[in-house]
Amino acid sequence: xxxxxxxxxxxxxxxxxxxxxxxxxxxxxxxxxxxxxxxxxxxxxxxxxxxxxxxxxxxxxxxxxxxxxxxxxxxxxxxxxxxxxxxxxxxxxxxxxxxxxxxxxxxxxxxxxxxx
Numbered sequence: 001x002x003x004x005x006x007x008x009x010x011x012x013x014x015x016x017x018x019x020x021x022x023x024x025x026x027x028x029x030x031x032x033x034x035x036x037x038x039x040x041x042x043x044x045x046x047x048x049x050x051x052x053x054x055x056x057x058x059x060x061x062x063x064x065x066x067x068x069x070x071x072x073x074x075x076x077x078x079x080x081x082x083x084x085x086x087x088x089x090x091x092x093x094x095x096x097x098x099x100x101x102x103x104x105x106x107x108x109x110x111x112x113x114x115x116x
Contacts, residue, residue, distance in 0.1 A: 016097060024104035028111040041107030044069060053114035058106045069106065073099045 024041035031037065032051060040047040045066035048057025059066035076099055080092035 013093065017100065020097075020101050020104055024108050027108050031108070031112050032115050037111055040111050041104045043107055043110075044103040045106040045110060047107040047110035048114040051111065051114045056114040057110040058113065059110070066106070069099070069103055073103060 021042075025038050028037040028041045028047070032040070034051070036050050040050045043050055045059035045062070046054075046057055048054050048060070054060060073096070076092055076096045080089060080096055083089045083092055
């Protein structure tokens with residue numbers, strides 16, 4: 001007999017994804033103090049290009065990890081969308097959350113690097 005499953009409400013998942021985005025946007029805005037920095041973390045490792053300092057972005061000196069992130073995120077998302085087992089879907093949702101946090105962190109690092 002399987003143990004009862006823990007169901008997480010949709011609003012909890014939405015908050016779990018929106019809070020890191022807001023924190024990354026605020027950190028980048030405080031670091032660069034220009035309007036473009038507000039959306040720069042959404043570009044991940046290539047955030048420095050938006051601020052005019054592409055050579056200082058994370059993707060400029062770590063090409064393989066950047067492209068790995070670029071492939072892993074959408075791959076994880078499409079796997080999540082097409083998974084049939086609920087346990088696999090929840091695992092993929094957690095992996096997608098970790099990927100998003102890493103993507104936003106590389107975006108903030110790129111913003112910080114382009115301003116130093």
